[in-house]
Amino acid sequence: QKEVEQDPGPLSVPEGAIVSLNCTYSNSAFQYFMWYRQYSRKGPELLMYTYSSGNKEDGRFTAQVDKSSKYISLFIRDSQPSDSATYLCAMSKSGGSNYKLTFGKGTLLTVNP
């Protein structure tokens, strides 16, 4: 079983839809959870960062972490064509000397006007 599982899609939605992106993980040592957006041929851009369980909202984006289920989600409200990109979940163990990010495979999202 891979440490982080993410459905690669592709996912295609109409403009204005609510998008739900998800990852599951197997290692209970993960404490830090991130969502990155990556446009084609560009570097990943940090969208959301969450420590441990809970919700975090930033504009149209909401990140949820459920450590009991080992499940994280990213919701995009009122999706726009500019949201079309690959979304990567990533997670890491405690800070200090552990620097390794473990990525999901990424989900390719297309928002159609």
Add this chain to the structure above:
Amino acid sequence: DTEVTQTPKHLVMGMTNKKSLKCEQHMGHRAMYWYKQKAKKPPELMFVYSYEKLSINESVPSRFSPECPNSSLLNLHLHALQPEDSALYLCASSQVGGNNYGYTFGSGTRLTVV
């Protein structure tokens, strides 16, 4: 604009060439990283520097040689690469210790080995 700057943006090199990729950040981050990303795949960690010292080498072939001259700069020296090394090379930086607030990635160098 990203706060991690990578140069060059594109590089084509022959298998006998020597070239270097450069990365610069001015966010005061003391951890810097090199990642390699193939098409439609997530980034793969290559090297980690913490306080300018190499702390992680993910069994990367010796034809890739990292260097961290100071807390703001990170280089990746390339020599005798293979066509399968063609990829997007990403630099990233982060804080060290305490809470991990996520990594900031550069836009990458797209490398083609011919």
